[in-house]
Amino acid sequence: MLAQIPHPIIIAHRGASAHAPENTLAAFELALRQGADAIELDAKLSKDKQVVVIHDQSVERTTEGKGYVNEWTLAELRKLDAGSHFDIAFQGEPIPTLDEVFKAVGQLTFINIELTNYRSPYDQLPERVASLVRRHKLSRRVLFSSFNFLALIRIRQLIPEAPIGLLAPAGWRGLLVRSWVGRLVNYQCLHPDFTDVNARLIDTAHSKGQCILAYTVNLEEDMRRLFQIGVDGIFTDDPALARQTLVEISRSKSII
Ligand code: G3P
Numbered sequence: 001m002l003a004q005i006p007h008p009i010i011i012a013h014r015g016a017s018a019h020a021p022e023n024t025l026a027a028f029e030l031a032l033r034q035g036a037d038a039i040e041l042d043a044k045l046s047k048d049k050q051v052v053v054i055h056d057q058s059v060e061r062t063t064e065g066k067g068y069v070n071e072w073t074l075a076e077l078r079k080l081d082a083g084s085h086f087d088i089a090f091q092g093e094p095i096p097t098l099d100e101v102f103k104a105v106g107q108l109t110f111i112n113i114e115l116t117n118y119r120s121p122y123d124q125l126p127e128r129v130a131s132l133v134r135r136h137k138l139s140r141r142v143l144f145s146s147f148n149f150l151a152l153i154r155i156r157q158l159i160p161e162a163p164i165g166l167l168a169p170a171g172w173r174g175l176l177v178r179s180w181v182g183r184l185v186n187y188q189c190l191h192p193d194f195t196d197v198n199a200r201l202i203d204t205a206h207s208k209g210q211c212i213l214a215y216t217v218n219l220e221e222d223m224r225r226l227f228q229i230g231v232d233g234i235f236t237d238d239p240a241l242a243r244q245t246l247v248e249i250s251r252s253k254s255i256i
């Protein structure tokens, strides 16, 4: 499925998070209306082992709550307001479960599920996510990624048919991840920080049959540079801007 989406792929990072509160149904639905090809979300476990969608390990930046996500039960998390921190117009927007996201947009788009069990790397997140993906029959519509290579190894065992994206931090740490973790996990896409992406990195990946999906690209000039050198896709908070940029590039090519 990933290969069938016309490249470059526009992936809405935490949904259309420049225009709606990140990792909420409002942001995911808006992303699709803005022309995103796919959405990216951050999955982790609540205290009672339900898969919830929230980026930070703590609830404090995006809600009125205090403490770590995995110290809250799902019922408690659901009472939090994950919308007001962005804009009062989104007051009451809840932290979604992965199940809800699948129900809302699972059949409409492609989903990059980042396994974000960075605080509890040995927890049951891969098992819980895999069971939801199976239940919704979405294994051909998801791409898994993580900075936690243990989670990637486990999810590969559980859903071997789904592609894996290796997240690499910026700079020398990214180089280390690419060379060492790359030996432990067979991955189909590399997800580097966009500042590390150049034509050589793209060529090398392509020669190994891998794709490059660069995060997180929010300025038009960066989008243009990456599209020009043949990136396979970008994560962006602003899918509308990315779509408009691609349209302008293709118009200017057809004039020439
Ligand atoms: O997958 C790209 C990006 O989401 C990784 O970083 O911290 O935004 O989850 P972060």
Ligand code: MG
Residues within 6 Å of the ligand: 040, 041, 042, 114
């Ligand atoms: Mg993420």
